[in-house]
Amino acid sequence: MEKGSRLLGIRRLAIMLDEGGRLICLGKWGFRKGEEFTERIKNPGESGFVYLMSHGVRGLIFLEASARISGREKRLFNIFARRIEDMVALKQMENKIKESDWEKKTILDSIVELLIYQDAEHRILWANTSAAKYAGKRGEELTGGLCYEILHCRKEPCAGCPVVSAFKTGVPQEGIVTPHEGKQFFVRGYPVKSQKGIIEGIVEVCFEVTERMQAEEAFRTIFNSVHDAIFIHEPEGEILDVNETMLRMYGITSKGEAVKLSIAQDYSSLGNPLEQLGEWWQKAVEGESPRFEWKAKRPVDGTVFDAEVCLKKITFAGKDAILATVRDITERKREEEIKKYF
Numbered sequence: 001m002e003k004g005s006r007l008l009g010i011r012r013l014a015i016m017l018d019e020g021g022r023l024i025c026l027g028k029w030g031f032r033k034g035e036e037f038t039e040r041i042k043n044p045g046e047s048g049f050v051y052l053m054s055h056g057v058r059g060l061i062f063l064e065a066s067a068r069i070s071g072r073e074k075r076l077f078n079i080f081a082r083r084i085e086d087m088v089a090l091k092q093m094e095n096k097i098k099e100s101d102w103e104k105k106t107i108l109d110s111i112v113e114l115l116i117y118q119d120a121e122h123r124i125l126w127a128n129t130s131a132a133k134y135a136g137k138r139g140e141e142l143t144g145g146l147c148y149e150i151l152h153c154r155k156e157p158c159a160g161c162p163v164v165s166a167f168k169t170g171v172p173q174e175g176i177v178t179p180h181e182g183k184q185f186f187v188r189g190y191p192v193k194s195q196k197g198i199i200e201g202i203v204e205v206c207f208e209v210t211e212r213m214q215a216e217e218a219f220r221t222i223f224n225s226v227h228d229a230i231f232i233h234e235p236e237g238e239i240l241d242v243n244e245t246m247l248r249m250y251g252i253t254s255k256g257e258a259v260k261l262s263i264a265q266d267y268s269s270l271g272n273p274l275e276q277l278g279e280w281w282q283k284a285v286e287g288e289s290p291r292f293e294w295k296a297k298r299p300v301d302g303t304v305f306d307a308e309v310c311l312k313k314i315t316f317a318g319k320d321a322i323l324a325t326v327r328d329i330t331e332r333k334r335e336e337e338i339k340k341y342f
Contacts, residue, residue: 009073010080011066014041015088017059026088030064040064049074051081053088061085114151116204117192120167122147122157125201147204152179163189163202170199176209184210229326232316235285237263240321249328251300261299263324269295269304284311284322296326306333 012030014037016023023038031037041060044050046068051061061081065073108115114131118124124142132139135150147163148154157164162173166189174188187206191199223230229246233239239259250267252258261267264274272295280290289312296307308327313320 009065010063010077012037012040012062012064014062015059015084016041016062017088018057023059026059037062049077049081051078051085053085058085058088113205113207116142116147116151116206117201118147118163118204119201120199122163124150148179152183154179161189162187163204165189166191166202167199182210183208227327229328231263231324231326232314233263233322233324235320235322237281237322239263240316246326249326250296251298266299267297269297271295280311281322284313287313289313293329294326296328305330 010030012028014028014031015026017026018024028037040048041050041062044062044064047065049063049065049069051063053059053061061084063077063081065077069077109129111128112130114134115128116124116131117126124145124147127135127139127142129139131151132142135142137150142150148157148161152158158177158179160175161177162175165173165175170191170193172188172190174186176184177187178184185206186209187204190203190205192201192203194200224244226243226245229249230243231239231246232241239261242255242258247253247255247258250258264277268274268277276292277294280292283290289310291308291310294307294309295304297304306329308329310325312323312325314323315321316323
């Protein structure tokens with residue numbers, strides 16, 4: 001740039017960038033060390049030329065000749081300054097890309113889930129800090145290695161791996177995988193496609209859910225082994241889940257069928273005070289635990305049996321829900337009736 005300046009007869013040059021309304025010197029040539037040149041830019045005179053980059057938004061370029069600038073020289077200076085502006089813009093873009101890459105890496109490395117970008121052969125192209133820590137390696141040591149070997153010490157992909165399915169189908173996949181005994185992971189695979197729609201790689205997001213799955217398994221075991229029928233409802237009344245005892249008590253073959261039915265219309269005898277049920281339900285929503293007797297009905301054959309119902313507000317899958325426990329008290333009611341006569 002200095003050589004080009006001399007060929008054009010330029011004796012001094014300064015490049016100023018606008019940062020928040022304040023001009024900052026990016027570079028200068030021809031000025032004495034420590035010389036104040038901002039005043040010269042403000043009053044360029046007949047030998048000075050000021051070029052506004054992006055109409056002044058980006059900053060300016062100051063060019064100064066040894067004598068008065070002619071019209072032809074102004075045109076040359078303008079072309080020269082425009083070339084400098086292109087170089088400045090390119091440099092700024094490169095810096096922004098570097099800053100953007102750094103920001104992206106910082107964000108991805110701050111995520112606690114394991115993030116891995118891999119190719120069609122499951123070779124790791126990039127992994128975040130969480131994945132590296134899990135593998136007990138540095139991030140760069142993971143690059144080029146096979147995902148299932150480095151992360152899970154396996155010789156082949158995990159059974160039912162969503163990443164494999166994502167490669168085959170071309171759409172995001174998710175699921176639970178068990179890479180080795182005692183460990184369970186929730187995995188999502190997101191295909192990364194080129195502009196032509198060709199899958200270039202997969203972004204894998206995964207995290208260990210072993211403890212949660214064990215807790216859910218323990219809950220499910222207890223849930224299905226109690227002697228009372230259990231309904232889990234949304235606060236508005238829709239059934240979310242039932243246990244195995246409920247299916248046996250009401251004579252229903254599957255949970256899918258059970259959750260489609262209505263407490264008031266399908267599971268209750270017409271002789272019940274349904275308006276009272278609404279009041280008890282509201283109490284449960286508000287945090288109380290009403291307990292009452294009810295005439296329950298089996299939807300399959302319409303038979304009725306005596307039941308004791310308890311409603312309680314709980315948290316289910318992270319949301320408010322109503323737990324309804326139903327106990328068959330037919331035998332107890334029969335005994336009570338017999339005792340009346342003795």
